Amino acid sequence: MSIPSFTEEQVLRYSRHIILPKIGATGQRKLLEAKVLCVGAGGLGSPAAMYLAAAGVGTLGIADFDRVDLTNLQRQLLHDTDDVGRPKVDSAADRINAINPDVDVVRHNLVLNSDNAFEILGPYDIVVDGSDNFPVRYLVNDATQMLGKPLVYGSIYQFDGQATVFLPGQESPCYRCLFPEPPPPGTVPSCAEGGVFGVLPGIIGSIQAVEAIKLITGVGNPLVGRLLLFDAMDMEFTTVKLRWNPDCPVCGKNPTITELIDYDAFCGLARDEKVKVPTIMRPQVGGEPVVEGSGSTLRALLDDLESRYPGFKQRVVTEDGGIHRFVNLYVNDEDVRYLGSLETAVKEGDTVSILPAVAGG
Numbered sequence: 089m090s091i092p093s094f095t096e097e098q099v100l101r102y103s104r105h106i107i108l109p110k111i112g113a114t115g116q117r118k119l120l121e122a123k124v125l126c127v128g129a130g131g132l133g134s135p136a137a138m139y140l141a142a143a144g145v146g147t148l149g150i151a152d153f154d155r156v157d158l159t160n161l162q163r164q165l166l167h168d169t170d171d172v173g174r175p176k177v178d179s180a181a182d183r184i185n186a187i188n189p190d191v192d193v194v195r196h197n198l199v200l201n202s203d204n205a206f207e208i209l210g211p212y213d214i215v216v217d218g219s220d221n222f223p224v225r226y227l228v229n230d231a232t233q234m235l236g237k238p239l240v241y242g243s244i245y246q247f248d249g250q251a252t253v254f255l256p257g258q259e260s261p262c263y264r265c266l267f268p269e270p271p272p273p274g275t276v277p278s279c280a281e282g283g284v285f286g287v288l289p290g291i292i293g294s295i296q297a298v299e300a301i302k303l304i305t306g307v308g309n310p311l312v313g314r315l316l317l318f319d320a321m322d323m324e325f326t327t328v329k330l331r332w333n334p335d336c337p338v339c340g341k342n343p344t345i346t347e348l349i350d351y352d353a354f355c356g357l358a359r360d361e362k363v364k365v366p367t368i369m370r371p372q373v374g375g376e377p378v379v380e381g382s383g384s385t386l387r388a389l390l391d392d393l394e395s396r397y398p399g400f401k402q403r404v405v406t407e408d409g410g411i412h413r414f415v416n417l418y419v420n421d422e423d424v425r426y427l428g429s430l431e432t433a434v435k436e437g438d439t440v441s442i443l444p445a446v447a448g449g
């Protein structure tokens with residue numbers, strides 16, 4: 089049997105799809121022509137991207153500004169031990185192409201924001217949200233609604249996960265219909281702060297891959313208008329109904345948000361902590377003696393700075409997540425070694441000083 093428009097190798101590689109009822113050669117062709125953007129190459133993005141790659145999704149965009157850290161490897165299977173310190177988009181691209189050289193990986197080594205979101209999301213058919221913070225979640229929701237693209241949502245916290253699919257347009261709920269506003273900053277711990285069960289994102293991210301493939305091939309009932317909840321400790325899946333909110337500011341009858349906004353400000357993450365940068369590190373931040381950042385802990389503040397000044401964090405933080413022994417950090421005038429090290433709390437108005445060892449004479 090010969091199937092036009094597949095190479096011989098593709099016929100073999102995708103044979104279990106091609107013989108599968110509902111997918112078949114037509115579905116496989118759709119997968120090869122599909123363009124999917126994974127926002128985040130972390131815990132959720134890893135299984136999502138790897139299964140989409142194995143399934144033969146032709147173009148996979150990976151948007152992530154971060155570098156691989158030793159603490160990621162407990163769950164982020166896109167990255168290897170040897171990748172520590174590399175940009176995540178690079179290690180992700182290597183892994184994806186090792187799984188399937190058919191896939192065209194597009195690297196977006198940046199922070200998604202209101203200025204670049206339309207440009208980045210524009211070329212893709214579907215967006216898979218595996219981000220780890222509220223500003224990007226609201227940004228990606230609003231941008232996909234405005235661009236008319238499906239958004240496959242997943243999120244995790246410690247042992248619990250959530251997944252659903254948001255379709256654009258009225259009558260179908262979006263993330264803002266579900267959560268009109270983000271929680272106050274600092275009230276929901278991140279994975280870095282609260283920990284995360286390593287296999288959990290493997291399950292939720294795989295569900296996101298299933299939903300993306302269903303949308304691409306047009307089979308099954310998409311997880312639309314339903315929120316799937318997963319509790320790893322009780323091993324229970326529950327589904328609750330999601331309703332479209334006619335008063336939703338983005339997808340409602342009279343939308344009040346019709347262009348992308350300042351999502352840091354919307355999420356209460358205005359940058360209001362100051363970091364004094366020593367001369368030796370100023371080239372990293374465009375020569376500025378003082379930069380502003382946001383975060384509830386020193387580590388989160390450094391992550392925020394890293395997102396805008398790539399390479400900044402590694403001047404201060406070691407690969408295994410401690411503080412370099414040749415750098416001291418102060419919150420106001422207190423040495424953080426005697427506070428909570430990188431977990432020291434910081435708040436509006438605090439000034440962080442970086443004191444590197446220097447030996448000029």
Ligand code: ZN
Pocket residue numbers: 261262263264265266333336337338339340
């Ligand atoms: Zn909505």
